[in-house]
Amino acid sequence: MIKTSLLSLFFFVAVAAQAQHEDHNHKPTQSNVITEEILKFNESVHDFGQIPQGKPVYFNFEIVNTGKTPLKLDNVQASCGCTTPEWTKDPIAPGASSTIRVGYNAAAINFFEKYITVTYNTNQTKQLTIKGTVWKAPDGSAPANASIDLLKKQTF
DSSP states (O other): OHHHHHHHHHHHHHHHHHHHHHHHTOOOOGGGOOOOOOEEESOSEEEEEEEETTOOEEEEEEEEEOSSSOBOEEEEEESSTTEEEEEOOSOBOTTOEEEEEEEEOOOSOEEEEEEEEEEETTTEEEEEEEEEEEEOOOSSSOOOOHHHHHHHHOOO
16 A cells, blocks of 8 residues: 555656646747737738730839837849839838839730739748739720811811
8 A cells, every 4th residue: 555655656746747847848839939910011912903905003002010120121022024013121110101012014915913022021921912904905006086187177
């Protein structure tokens, strides 16, 4: 009986010591660390709708720094050469806003969806999307205006 009691006591002490050891050596892992969202966009997807071929279009994505430290946009990279982002290289103060201007050269006819990757504060990223449908613009110059011919015939 004493052996059983001593064995139970030893087992209980060993389990309690192990649990206490694990609590003191516990370090936060990537999965349980919550990173604060400091970069907010007015919208992350913009649909241009129907746009004519050969006419570039532009949209300004608004950025707001909701953090407590300045926000630095390190790079803004488009998924293709037909999409051109422009952004400020200056840090964005806490509570301040800025814009990323994205241009799209509508050369090809059809639906398009392009991605822009924003890298900020060294290693964090967010993605923006632009999309729409390009329709074929008429060939040549503007159609003839019949009123011009009528005016030419007039004498004043």
